[in-house]
Amino acid sequence: MTLFAPAPRRRSRSRTVGWAFVVGALVLAVVASLLPSPYLIEMPGPVFNTIGTQRQGTGKDAKDVELIQIDGHRTYPTSGALDMLTVSVQGTATERPPWTSVIRALFSESEAVVPASAIYPPGRTTEQVNEQDAADMTNSQQSSVAAALVQEGFEVPSELEVGTVQQGSPADGVVREGDVITAFDGTSLTTNSDASTLRQLVAEHGTSAPATITVERDGATRELSVTPRTEQGTALLGVGVVEHYDFPFDVDIALQDVGGPSAGMMFALGIIDEITPGGLNGGEHVAGTGTITAGGAVGPIGGIRQKLHGAESAGATVFLAPKANCDEVVGHVPDGLDVYAVSTLDQAVTDLETIAAGRSTAGLERCTS
Secondary structure: OHHHOHHHHHHHHHHHHHHHHHHHHHHHHHHHHHOEOOEEEEEEEEEEEOOOEEEEOOHHHOEEEEOEEEEOOOOOOOOOEEEEEEEEEEOOOOOOOEHHHHHHHHOOOOOEEEEHHHHOOOOOOHHHHHHHHHHHHHHHHHHHHHHHHHHOOOOOEEEEEEEEEOOOOOOOOOOOOOOEEEEEOOEEOOEOOOHHHHHHHHHHHOOOOOEEEEEEEOOEEEEEEEOOEEEOOEEEOOEEEEEEEOOOOEEEEOOOOOOOOOOHHHHHHHHHHHHOOOOOOOOOEEEEOOEEOOOOEEEOOOOHHHHHHHHHHHOOOEEEEEHHHHHHHOOOOOOOOEEEEEOEHHHHHHHHHHHHOOOOOOOOOEOOO
């Protein structure tokens, strides 16, 4: 009988080791759930119909406010939806999601894990980033109004005021903050122009010879000579400009508590739908995203995959995506969503008119592999 005595003790040790492993794993899980990670999580955010309303205010004062408000021009009935999309972020510059949330997000089709520095660069606070996002939204709204009116044939007087001059740049010591740039190498910048117009002219000029910049300064016209310099493969002057427009009628965009520039194209489409007869989207539920310039160029944005899922959840069946984002779209399109690639506002309008009329969409550009 004594030959079998050690066996129970071995089983007891096994049980002890097993329980120790379980307890250790639980401790690690609890610690992981509490320890902050160096990452943030992007997920689909609220969706807003640009030709619809937003609930604003609290309590008894809450009311539905039209997002696009036009005064001084005839407006027309709209139907369906032209949704702008947002991305919500879990975490801030100082507060990060726990590892358990990060691991869960890695297995989610609608969420993305990004380094915190991608949204909150070192040295910048949450408040500073939010302020920049708010400024970007304001500028985007102005560009969207300009783009919509230019698309519809209006002449929009524009003013490019120098807001910043980069130290050590070609413009440093020549161009001053407050200067209003009226022409570049003889090409006027006083109508239907924005920062992208100036950048394009600088790029076309190149860096081999001085360029002539015409500015208004202290009530006088001056011609300045600056030779652009190549930085990261692009010819640059080293100035930042603030765009001002003189619109022929009032357009107010009343969206609250949303930042960033990515709604520009959808606001422009919403404005066009409001001021033209016929229903631009034909009553379809359309969603989309993309920055916009006064000249109608549609630019890439961040969080495209989250916006695809946000559009699908909101009930959209058509999605307009910046062509430059197509590589991120392919293979990640939710079922039931048709994604069309656009690079200009004119192309987006044409696509919607084709869809609204029930014509074949075979000739429209799509985000495909």
